[in-house]
Amino acid sequence: MAEPTRVDIAVVGGGLVGLSCAHMLCRALPEARIRLIEQHPPGPVSTPASSNFDARSTALSMGSVDMLQALGLWSQICDRAAPILSVQVSDRGHIGRVSYSEGAGERQPLGFVVTNAVLVEALNQTSGYPNLNLARPLGVEKVLPRQQVVQLSLSNGGSLQTSLLVIADGANSQLRRQLGIGATADDYHQHAVVANVAFEQPHQGRAFERFTAEGPMALLPLADPAGEGNTAALIWTRPDRELAACLAWSEQQFLSQLQQVFGSAVGRFKRVGKRDHYPLRRVLSEEQVRSNIVLLGNAVHSLHPVAGQGFNLALRDVQQLVGVLAEKAPGLNYGDLVLLQEYAERQQADQNRTSLISHGFNSIFSSEKKNLQLIRNLGLLSLELLPFAKQGFFAHMMGRGQSQVQPEFMRIARCGVQGE
Ligand SMILES: Cc1cc2nc3c(=O)[nH]c(=O)nc-3n(C[C@H](O)[C@H](O)[C@H](O)COP(=O)(O)OP(=O)(O)OC[C@H]3O[C@@H](n4cnc5c(N)ncnc54)[C@H](O)[C@@H]3O)c2cc1C
Incomplete structure (x- = not known):
C-alpha cells in the first residue's frame, strides 16, 4: 500500500469558514504545507444582484470586513456589498425600541451585507498561495488519531497524514461524530424562512431586527446596481408548526402577512423571491480541541441566525487560532495540545458571550x-x-x-x- 501523503495542516470543509481559515493560515504560515479538502466542486460564479433575486446573504461585522481587507479580498467584494448605516431593534406591539448609527456627519457603516455567492467567489481565489493544495471534490471518509498526527482516509482511496486537522465540516459534522466528541443541541422548534424582498421606499442602509411573539425577524439592506436601494434580505423565524402554511402562501399572501408583522417602515412590500428554510438549533460541541485537532465554524458552534453572528464569530476564532500558531516556538508541532488549548482559552469568553447573546435574543424575544x-x-x-x-x-x-x-x-x- 502507498505511504500516506503528509502535510502540516489539513482543513476539512470548504464552506465559508474552512475557506477563510485556509486564507489566513496560508498568509500567516508561509512555511506550512496546507491542504484544504472539500467534498463538492466549486459552485457557479455569482451573477449580478439585479439578475439574482434569490441569492442568500450574510451580514458582516466591521471586524470581519477588516479581516477580509487584510486578506486582500475586500476589494473584490465591496462594490457588491450594501453598507448597514443604522440598526433598528423593536418589539412588535410594545414600546421598547432601540436604534443605532455610528458617527456624526457622514455616517460610518456598522457592517455590510453581501451575498454568500460573492463571498465564496472571493474566498475561492486561492491561486496566489504556493503553500496551499486545494483538493476538491474530495471527501474525508475516516479520521484516525495516531501518535502526533491524524490520519485521514479519503474518498479517492488515498490517505493523508497531518500534524493539525482543522475540522470545518459544518453543523452535522461527521468527523466530530467519528471522534466521539459530543454536542449539546437546543432545538428552538423554529425554522428561519429566508427570502429576498422588494418594497416601495429606499432602505437607506437601515437594518431592522423586529421581535414578535412567534420569533424574531431581520431585514438586511441589499446592494442593487440599479441604485434604487429597495431590496433586502429577510430572515423570518417561524414556529415549526407554522412552516408548511408559510411556505404554501401565495406571493400576495406572504407579502400581506409580512406587512402586518413588519409594519410600514419601508412602505409597501411588493415582491418576494424564492423562499428557503432552515431548521433552527443551537449546537455546541463539548470539545473544541484535542491533540492535533481543532473544530471551527458550525462544527463547533452553530447559532441562531437572528443576531447574524455565526460567521463573524467563526472569523474571530480563526484569527485567534492563526495568531497562536504563528507565535509558536520553533520545533513545536502545529497540533501541539498546549498551543490549541491556548487558542481555546483565549477565545472562550468571546464564544460564550456571542452564543449567549444569540440564544438569549431568541429566547427572550420569542416569549x-x-x-x-x-x-x-x-x-x-x-x-x-x-x-x-x-x-x-x-x-x-x-x-x-x-x-x-x-x-x-x-x-x-x-x-x-x-x-x-
Ligand atoms: C438563515 C441563516 C442566516 C445567517 N446569517 C448570518 C449572518 O448574517 N452573519 C453571520 O455571521 N452568520 C450568519 N449565519 C451563519 C453562517 O451562515 C454560518 O456560521 C456559516 O455558514 C458556517 O460555515 P461553515 O463553513 O462552518 O459550515 P458549512 O457552510 O456547513 O460548510 C461545511 C463544508 O464542509 C464540507 N464537508 C462536510 N463534510 C465533509 C467531508 N467529510 N469531507 C469534505 N468536505 C466536507 C461541506 O460540503 C461544506 O462545504 C446564518 C445562518 C443561517 C442559517
Whole structure:
C-alpha cells in the first residue's frame, strides 16, 4: 500500500469558514504545507444582484470586513456589498425600541451585507498561495488519531497524514461524530424562512431586527446596481408548526402577512423571491480541541441566525487560532495540545458571550410570558437611554470592542435563557 501523503495542516470543509481559515493560515504560515479538502466542486460564479433575486446573504461585522481587507479580498467584494448605516431593534406591539448609527456627519457603516455567492467567489481565489493544495471534490471518509498526527482516509482511496486537522465540516459534522466528541443541541422548534424582498421606499442602509411573539425577524439592506436601494434580505423565524402554511402562501399572501408583522417602515412590500428554510438549533460541541485537532465554524458552534453572528464569530476564532500558531516556538508541532488549548482559552469568553447573546435574543424575544415581555422592553429602553451601554452592545455586534458588551443586556439575556 502507498505511504500516506503528509502535510502540516489539513482543513476539512470548504464552506465559508474552512475557506477563510485556509486564507489566513496560508498568509500567516508561509512555511506550512496546507491542504484544504472539500467534498463538492466549486459552485457557479455569482451573477449580478439585479439578475439574482434569490441569492442568500450574510451580514458582516466591521471586524470581519477588516479581516477580509487584510486578506486582500475586500476589494473584490465591496462594490457588491450594501453598507448597514443604522440598526433598528423593536418589539412588535410594545414600546421598547432601540436604534443605532455610528458617527456624526457622514455616517460610518456598522457592517455590510453581501451575498454568500460573492463571498465564496472571493474566498475561492486561492491561486496566489504556493503553500496551499486545494483538493476538491474530495471527501474525508475516516479520521484516525495516531501518535502526533491524524490520519485521514479519503474518498479517492488515498490517505493523508497531518500534524493539525482543522475540522470545518459544518453543523452535522461527521468527523466530530467519528471522534466521539459530543454536542449539546437546543432545538428552538423554529425554522428561519429566508427570502429576498422588494418594497416601495429606499432602505437607506437601515437594518431592522423586529421581535414578535412567534420569533424574531431581520431585514438586511441589499446592494442593487440599479441604485434604487429597495431590496433586502429577510430572515423570518417561524414556529415549526407554522412552516408548511408559510411556505404554501401565495406571493400576495406572504407579502400581506409580512406587512402586518413588519409594519410600514419601508412602505409597501411588493415582491418576494424564492423562499428557503432552515431548521433552527443551537449546537455546541463539548470539545473544541484535542491533540492535533481543532473544530471551527458550525462544527463547533452553530447559532441562531437572528443576531447574524455565526460567521463573524467563526472569523474571530480563526484569527485567534492563526495568531497562536504563528507565535509558536520553533520545533513545536502545529497540533501541539498546549498551543490549541491556548487558542481555546483565549477565545472562550468571546464564544460564550456571542452564543449567549444569540440564544438569549431568541429566547427572550420569542416569549409571550408577561414578565419576559416587560424585561425585553425595559432592556431595549435601557439600551436606548444609556448611550455607553448601547455603544458597548453594538460594538460587540459589529465585531469590535468584544469586552464591552454591557452587563445589563447580558443579565437580561441570561434571565431570558433561565426563564424559558
Ligand atoms: C438563515 C441563516 C442566516 C445567517 N446569517 C448570518 C449572518 O448574517 N452573519 C453571520 O455571521 N452568520 C450568519 N449565519 C451563519 C453562517 O451562515 C454560518 O456560521 C456559516 O455558514 C458556517 O460555515 P461553515 O463553513 O462552518 O459550515 P458549512 O457552510 O456547513 O460548510 C461545511 C463544508 O464542509 C464540507 N464537508 C462536510 N463534510 C465533509 C467531508 N467529510 N469531507 C469534505 N468536505 C466536507 C461541506 O460540503 C461544506 O462545504 C446564518 C445562518 C443561517 C442559517
